[in-house]
């Protein structure tokens with residue numbers, strides 16, 4: 652006997668596939684949507700279907716954007732010679748909130764994680780190297796998180812970029828070990844950017 656109507660079950664299963672949402676939460680969300688007026692569900696559906704049609708990756712920094720280049724890459728007042736390398740678009744937003752950074756970004760879209768089968772080809776490393784070789788970058792600020800995969804990614808990048816004619820820097824102290832930078836408060840993150848240090852392979 653089918654207890655849950657198939658249409659409801661489909662929504663529950665889809666929601667439960669999202670990170671941080673278990674089956675109970677998915678059920679609660681689905682029932683909430685069902686109890687609300689149909690127009691609210693349609694608005695949610697419209698917002699979801701507009702995601703992929705109106706948002707793309709910026710061809711400069713690879714952040715999510717409705718325009719290409721994105722607002723940061725297109726901003727002539729920003730320093731194009733300074734590129735901050737981060738794991739995810741959320742990290743760019745966290746750094747922008749500090750208000751102390753005036754350079755460009757490069758979003759890797761992940762970190763190296765051999766256990767999960769994520770090597771350099773799976774993240775935007777090749778694109779970063781091409782950007783350095785073909786562009787005008789003079790400083791690369793590596794701002795991966797101080798987690799084990801974040802550190803491993805930073806070491807790998809330093810190794811790959813050492814022969815390039817760019818200064819390599821990393822975020823300074825202030826960010827606790829093991830912390831994802833998007834959870835750092837903006838003052839801590841601002842301090843870490845301002846007092847960034849020379850990047851070395853064993854950092």
Ligand SMILES: [Zn+2]
Nearest residue numbers: 709712721724
């Ligand atoms: Zn961009």
